Amino acid sequence: MHTLRISATLAWRNLWRNHRRTIIMIAAVSIGVWAMIFMTALMRGMVNEMVRDGIASLPGHVQVHHPDFRDDPGINKLLPQSDSAVTERFDAAGFDVWSGRIKVPAVITSERDSRGVILFGIDPARERGMTFVADDIVEGRFLDGVDDTGVVIGSKLAETLETELGKRIVLMSQDPQNEIADRGFRVVGVFDAKLESYEETMVFAGKETAQKMLRVPNRINEVAVLGGDYRNVGPLLREVKELAGTGVEVLPWTELDAYLGSMLSVMDGFVLVWMIVVFLALSFGLVNTLVMAVFERVREIGLMLALGMRPSSILSQILVESLLLLAIGLLIGNLGAWATVVPLRDGIDISAVAEGMEMFGAASVLYPQLELPDVLLANVVVLVLGFLASLSPAWRASRYEPIEAITKVYQ
Amino acid sequence: MTAVRCIDLCKTYRQGDQDIKALDHVSVEIKEGGFVCLSAPSGGGKTTLLNAIGGLDIPDSGEVWIAGQRIDNMSKGQLAELRLRKIGFVFQAYNLIPVLTARENVEFVMQVQGLPAALRRGKSTDILTEVGLAGLEDRRPAEMSGGQQQRVAVARAIVSRPALVLADEPTANLDSKTSDALMELFVELNRHHKTTFIIATHDQRVMGYARRLIRMLDGRVVDDIEQNAA
Numbered sequence: 001m002h003t004l005r006i007s008a009t010l011a012w013r014n015l016w017r018n019h020r021r022t023i024i025m026i027a028a029v030s031i032g033v034w035a036m037i038f039m040t041a042l043m044r045g046m047v048n049e050m051v052r053d054g055i056a057s058l059p060g061h062v063q064v065h066h067p068d069f070r071d072d073p074g075i076n077k078l079l080p081q082s083d084s085a086v087t088e089r090f091d092a093a094g095f096d097v098w099s100g101r102i103k104v105p106a107v108i109t110s111e112r113d114s115r116g117v118i119l120f121g122i123d124p125a126r127e128r129g130m131t132f133v134a135d136d137i138v139e140g141r142f143l144d145g146v147d148d149t150g151v152v153i154g155s156k157l158a159e160t161l162e163t164e165l166g167k168r169i170v171l172m173s174q175d176p177q178n179e180i181a182d183r184g185f186r187v188v189g190v191f192d193a194k195l196e197s198y199e200e201t202m203v204f205a206g207k208e209t210a211q212k213m214l215r216v217p218n219r220i221n222e223v224a225v226l227g228g229d230y231r232n233v234g235p236l237l238r239e240v241k242e243l244a245g246t247g248v249e250v251l252p253w254t255e256l257d258a259y260l261g262s263m264l265s266v267m268d269g270f271v272l273v274w275m276i277v278v279f280l281a282l283s284f285g286l287v288n289t290l291v292m293a294v295f296e297r298v299r300e301i302g303l304m305l306a307l308g309m310r311p312s313s314i315l316s317q318i319l320v321e322s323l324l325l326l327a328i329g330l331l332i333g334n335l336g337a338w339a340t341v342v343p344l345r346d347g348i349d350i351s352a353v354a355e356g357m358e359m360f361g362a363a364s365v366l367y368p369q370l371e372l373p374d375v376l377l378a379n380v381v382v383l384v385l386g387f388l389a390s391l392s393p394a395w396r397a398s399r400y401e402p403i404e405a406i407t408k409v410y411q
Numbered sequence: 412m413t414a415v416r417c418i419d420l421c422k423t424y425r426q427g428d429q430d431i432k433a434l435d436h437v438s439v440e441i442k443e444g445g446f447v448c449l450s451a452p453s454g455g456g457k458t459t460l461l462n463a464i465g466g467l468d469i470p471d472s473g474e475v476w477i478a479g480q481r482i483d484n485m486s487k488g489q490l491a492e493l494r495l496r497k498i499g500f501v502f503q504a505y506n507l508i509p510v511l512t513a514r515e516n517v518e519f520v521m522q523v524q525g526l527p528a529a530l531r532r533g534k535s536t537d538i539l540t541e542v543g544l545a546g547l548e549d550r551r552p553a554e555m556s557g558g559q560q561q562r563v564a565v566a567r568a569i570v571s572r573p574a575l576v577l578a579d580e581p582t583a584n585l586d587s588k589t590s591d592a593l594m595e596l597f598v599e600l601n602r603h604h605k606t607t608f609i610i611a612t613h614d615q616r617v618m619g620y621a622r623r624l625i626r627m628l629d630g631r632v633v634d635d636i637e638q639n640a641a
Contacts, residue, residue: 013510
């Protein structure tokens, strides 16, 4: 302990013997740490937004379907239980937000044009807090109830169909007997979504109205349940599986949208790789600084060894010096990242490249997200790898023969 | 009682294609409380002998005993411990750690030994006063003259009361007045504390202070005489 104390004193003072070199190295570490955290916050914000938007379009963290629904998501793949039976069971389970719906591919036609869409027959009261649409109506209103005879469409779709609020459109799909099922609707609401693709493809109608149109009274083909944390859906999945019983498929959002699901794990891996790459660039400077510092102090190291300091204390002295340098760099880098991210929390407008971003599901506003595990990871990466990088010069310093080190001075 | 005993020490260095015999069958015995000068021209082997006695260099053959303990077969760790507890060193130059103050330099060995701070402070204050550096405790080496620096080094060497002080050309970088002052300090410490001093030098003035003079040439002891010190 006493030698650690003198080692720490020597390390700290030696650090400031060459102010310029130390400041440059601290600046390099700070900028590296800032880059690690800030870029990670940007990427994390982007991916989280993508995931949240993706879940909003599903929507729900866990869904229940007919086992063949994913292969053929049509009206033939209804859940075995009736809508009212499902409602009774899921209400009794006490889920905060859940909804049973009918979801089928359909064709929407205006007097000008037609498009392929997904028709959602929903209970608007239950969907509030689950889909984004209820809060994103830009014209008109959201659906009033399960028997509302209007539809809500996206603004991009309205533009494509050259239709507008109050106009009539026709939705056409198939009933379970493969007969045409169609109905005229009046557009009662237009919504905006973060992704144009949602505006183009999602159409919302009252659940009972849709059931009547598709000739499947009191039947649904999807139950969606929203949990607390989309990153941890395991417990919710188990609960829903238990409740849904047999003859159905219960899947988390990570499997319902494998691309979206993989984003999170890919992101975690990418963050680590990014941090290591930044550190590798830093490590050259760090090792060079330490090698120079050791080289300049050969005689002192020899003197300390001659006076009876153990090689392990020399080793710890150099390591402490390195860790102090890293710690100062980390402190400044962390503060810098925090000071940069916090003012940008309201979002960075990247609409200039929004179309390109939308190709892989990202919105036009980036919300940097400073997450504690990412900050900790950056700090741990720098400290652990910095410690490892410092071992070589520190080991060399501790291996000097005292008399050889001192003799170098004399010669 | 014998402080240092060297028995038939040999040490050969390789320099280019040549083998240099730094120690050639050297045997020396020094009593406790002795004040001995090793004298030789450059390359005569005095520094090598001093380093062998201090456990800084291992002889090719022969034995080195310090206070009845054989040291030439000790491990690095044991040698470090021996140097820490029993031997004080004063080198020709670069004696001090530049980032530490005079007091911290003096306390360095005691701190490595694990002495409590209060005890260290008391001892360092006393010894710095004894070597005439009262008031300069907080100065760093760069803020002191060469003579003052050597005094700090001497203070550090003796502060923990080692049985043996080894000094290698301690006056080489000092003017004659400062050299005399330093040697008088050595003599004083030798008398007061009965510390054994072995000083390697080729300075005639320094030799004048020794009670015993060992002359070396080409790695061999050629003369070993008792004398009346100045």
